[in-house]
Amino acid sequence: MSQIETFYEVMRRQGITRRSFMKYCSLTASALGLGPAFVPKIAHAMETKPRTPVIWVNGLECTCCSESFIRGAHPLAKDVVLSMISLDYSHTLMASAGHQAEAALAETIEKYKGNYILAVEGNPPLNEDGMFCIVGGKPFVEQLKWAAKDAKAVISWGACASYGCVQAAAPNPTRATPVHKVITDKPIIKVPGCPPIAEVMTGVITYMLTFDRLPELDRQGRPAMFYGQRIHDKCYRRPHFDAGQFVEAWDDENARKGYCLYKMGCKGPTTYNACSTVRWNEGTSFPIQSGHGCIGCSEDGFWDQGSFYDRVTDLTQFGVEANADQVGLAAAGVVGGAVAVHAAISALKRAQKKTQEKVEG
């Protein structure tokens, strides 16, 4: 293994200064919710551990995950992560093309057997022997299985890889199938959302690269540090929900006042994601802030739950906290699995703390 460079060596080779490197370590610590004491630990890990190669493959998808990843996030963190990823295989960004690119993929898999992370954007369609998505003359599902065989872990980027997303919407013409239904013998980290928030993507991958272990996952396999809270719980419009103040129609007086979008079909009460805390496009805003309800894109099956503009329940009267939770629970039955997540949160918090102690120790 000694021939693999450390992260630090890679960064220096890419022209990143020591000062920027230290800044990166402190950004990473804060992004992951770790204290300043972790900065030297992260630095030490990156100076001494061989880098973890990442292979990034694309199936049936729309490239929104790559797009989110390359343009959001803190420029420094993104540059560093991106430069490391691009060392290996990335369909959208790499320099080579055609068979040369396929050869590069084969070589990377061979060289880092058992040590690389496979990042999957999109999913394989299984109908017609996978012929609806062909990569290098073969169905994507074959590339996926081949690349996953020697991976040490798999990241499922976005709702497509995690759950199927809109291309699996009824009648699911191509039988688009989430990664975990095809790859069953590897640890899989789901990073859902359509797309996921850039900071969440860099946060997850940085954690894995830095600490060489999986982040703590909830029962749906999502990193608890980013998917542990409902949008609704951290929404800046939540006081209006509690006060029973709602937008009734687009651009009405209540919309101008920033009232709650629940009646406009907002799925914030049943959606676990970091939008209302981390926000989008470098922390500028998120859908609810732009006056449109959440569509619940980080939840399984969000594309087939009736209209996006239907209310999550038929409740018309509420306004106190107890009712809000009822709303959450009632609707959680619709969006499969959310109840289980809710129940698991406290356990996950404990687990997360344990992880941090382990790092310290």
Added chain:
Amino acid sequence: MTEGPARLVMGPFNRVEGDLEVTLEIAEGRVAAARINAPLFRGFERMLEGRDPRDALTITPRICGICSISQSAAAARALADAMGLAPEPQGALVAALIHAVENVADHLTHFHLFFMPDFTRPVYDTRPWHGRMVDRFTAATGSALTRAVAARAELFHILGMMAGKWPHTLAIQPGGVTKAPTARDRARILATLRSFRRYLEEVLFGAPVEAFADLASLAALERWATGDVALFLEAAADLDLAHLGRGSGRYLSFGAYPLPEGPVFAAGLWDGSRRSVDPAAIREDLSHAWMLGEARHPSQGETRPDEDMAAPAYSWCKAPRLDGRTVETGALARQIVDGHPLALALAAEGGVRARVAARLLEIARTQLVMETLATGIRPEAAFMARGTLPRDGAGMGLVEAARGALGHWLTIERGRIARYQIIAPTTWNFSPRDAAGVPGPVEAALEGAPVQPGETTPVSVQHIVRSFDPCMVCTVH
């Protein structure tokens, strides 16, 4: 492989949006025939059937993570058309601004991440500009790429503010936009645009944006000596990219950024002179697509994949034709149809250089458009008109995505979507042959491209294909 006719399959094609496979027949060192395969099919049109028509606003943007606002704008216009609704003027203005931000960012992405890195290939290492290209445009790490990605991320703050998130925004609705900008938002948008202008003037153009937008002739373009634009022009002149990959000379634009007084960039068909477009003259030919059915107008079209993938078909892509003929669409078409003098000069040239130069021209002009739009925001105005969807009806939404003409055709029956058909810009440009055997625009443009002995991924083919900026996920959807 150097003697006689040979067949070459290029794919997967990297640094394009989505999956693309090009099959070339090569004879005497040139491409004799080309066939384009869009190997990815998802079936969005089928999924939309039976849904609440408003769901098109959420589903169709997810066709593509690069042009998602274009898709949502087309869906909103198709719904508005079915409702008989005109958006609030200020809503249309903000929708235009949001859309312009996405389009200009797409052009920036194309130039830096997709097109220019080909000039850093070893095949060019004896050229005088090669070293500078490697420094500026090496894939994923070049210094120009880093700056462009940062400038683009900052420009996207406007989308964060006005559209909540990008990609896949939800803000554009049939009646306008969901977010009424405040005076503070307006000030921040203008500040963001000033910063983007600074980037364009310091790095990309190396001179005032107006100076590039005002270029009126090929000679004036060729004299341009500053910024990364000059580096492109130097390589383009050295490699004679003006004469590589020439198109048919027929250009289509549906007109970009509709405002109450008309589109900012005009709509029309140009084939030596400008004429109006009749959308009723569009047909989607299925003879060489793995699709079942007859050639039809999209309002009557259907999407039934042929599971046998029977010959002579070779792509999931349908072949749209206007009056039975192929047309090229994109920034070059848009600027020609709008009558810009430099674009008109480039119209006759119609090759790789013309397409890339037109995109640069459009970046400069769109910066000015965005500044005018943002200055025109009146926070006290209404931003959303309300309407009702008919129980039965039909609508058409025609917009200009970064890559060209995009149309949505919608039929509503009993309050649900009965039919939804989409023709994306890359469907026009990368279409397969039609029943008459006429190749699609890119297939035609590839004929005659030089192939050096031993080349397995001919660089000339790379330049031509990328000059069209394919978005393959939109193509078939």
